[in-house]
Each structure stands twice: as C-alpha cells, then as structure tokens.
Amino acid sequence: MRLKNKSFILFLLLIFCFIASGASAEIAIPDKPYNHVVDLAGIIDANVEAGLNRYLLELEQKTTAQMIILTIKSLEGDSIQDLSIRIANDKWKLGQKGKDNGVLLLVSLQDRKYRFEIGYGLEGILPDSLVGSIGRQYL
DSSP, X not given: OHHHHHHHHHHHHHHXXXXXXXXXXXXXXXXXXXXSEEETTOOXXXXXXXXXXXXXXXXXXXXXXXXXXXXXXXXXXXXXXXXXHIIIIIISOXXXXXXXXXXXXXXXXXXXXXXXXXXXXXXTTSOHHHHHHHHHHHO
C-alpha cells in the first residue's frame, strides 16, 4: 500500500513538472541574423523589407550603430520587455562592444505590442520621448 501511494505521488509530481515546463514556452528566436529585418510574423512586404535592410545596412556602415527589426506572431505569455532585453543583450548582443550602440525594434502581431530596446550608447540620441512618439505615430 505504501509503495502505491509513493508511486502515485511521484506520478503526480512528474505530471506537474511536465505541465509546468510546457507552460512557459520559449519563443524560437534564430541566431543573430545577417539582415537587419527578421520578419517571423510575415507582416512586412518583401519590397519594404529589402528597402529597410538596405537603409539599416547603410546606417550601420556610416555610424556603426546597429538596428534590427524583429516581428513575431505572439509573445506566448512572455513580457515584451523581458523578451526584448534577452534578444538584444543576451542572444544577439546588438551594437558594437564598448559603444553599446544597438537598437532592437520588437513587434508582436497578435499581442499588438512593440518595444524599442535602445543601447546606453544611443540613449542621448534616441530618448524615450522621441522613440515613444515614433512608435505611436508609425506603429
């Protein structure tokens, strides 16, 4: 009888761990891209994407500032702030080392949210007020 109870409790714990691990699904973010636009949500027209890639490459070549636009279908329950920080700082390490001059624009289609993650080296050029008004006007 005791063995059955222990087995049952162990079984319940395993099920709980399995469910809990699946509850916080990680969004599959690719390795740092070569292009400046990563349209995982499929919402950017091919011509617009090509133009943005050319413009952002030219910006990087002239200023060394690096900007990547990432669209996703859903945050899958994650916070847009946490996800953008993980991508910009941990996964892709945007910007030049020592200059911290990277920018990530993360857009989540189904959640209807966006976030600019600005490196410290660009905060004087791109203050929150300016970035906020750009987002409200164009996104």
